[in-house]
Amino acid sequence: xxxxIGGTDEYNSEINVTPMVDVMLVLLIIFMIVTPLLQQGxxxxxxxxxxxxxxxxxxTKDTSVVISIPxxxxxxxxxxxxxxxxxxxxxxxxxxxKEPAKRIVYxxxxxxxxxxxxxxxxxxxxxxxxxKIGLVADKKKTGGQPQ
Numbered sequence: 248x249x250x251x252i253g254g255t256d257e258y259n260s261e262i263n264v265t266p267m268v269d270v271m272l273v274l275l276i277i278f279m280i281v282t283p284l285l286q287q288g289x290x291x292x293x294x295x296x297x298x299x300x301x302x303x304x305x306x307t308k309d310t311s312v313v314i315s316i317p318x319x320x321x322x323x324x325x326x327x328x329x330x331x332x333x334x335x336x337x338x339x340x341x342x343x344x345k346e347p348a349k350r351i352v353y354x355x356x357x358x359x360x361x362x363x364x365x366x367x368x369x370x371x372x373x374x375x376x377x378x379k380i381g382l383v384a385d386k387k388k389t390g391g392q393p394q
Contacts, residue, residue, distance in 0.1 A: 312341050313383075314372075316356040319364045331367060339375045351379040 314334070315323040322329050329337055342350050352372050356365050365382075372380055 311351070311353060312338060313353045313355060314338075314368055316354065316360050316364060316368060318357060318359065319361050322368065331371060334368065335371045335375050338372060338377065342375065342377060350377050351381055352377055353381040353383055355383040 312324065317323070322331055322334055324334070324337055324341075338352060342352075354365065354368055354372075356368075369380055
């Protein structure tokens with residue numbers, strides 16, 4: 248037949264890593280952007296207990312009311328900061344359409360938060376005619392020392 252124009256008859260068996268690196272970098276960027284969005288509420292260093300019962304599945308739902316108290320002066324509902332004076336009205340408006348059996352408010356309090364601050368939050372919640380209050384604690388890992 249005719250003359251060969253460029254190239255050889257041999258197959259190239261080497262892996263071309265450039266497309267794989269491109270895909271991995273795109274995935275890395277996506278995970279770096281999405282990961283901070285997955286965190287719910289405010290980060291609180293909550294107490295640990297060995298005998299903590301199983302976590303209530305309602306805590307992680309978007310419709311649940313979780314009050315975070317990271318220190319003695321700050322109160323958050325979800326990620327929204329609220330002063331203690333406005334906390335009651337916000338809770339009351341969030342709970343007005345819920346049936347009485349599902350009117351539960353969860354409190355996540357930091358380790359360094361004074362007992363009196365948590366009691367003030369509980370008192371504010373009870374003034375809104377809500378009797379079910381859940382205190383959230385972190386579960387200890389079995390077989391190890393607390394961190």
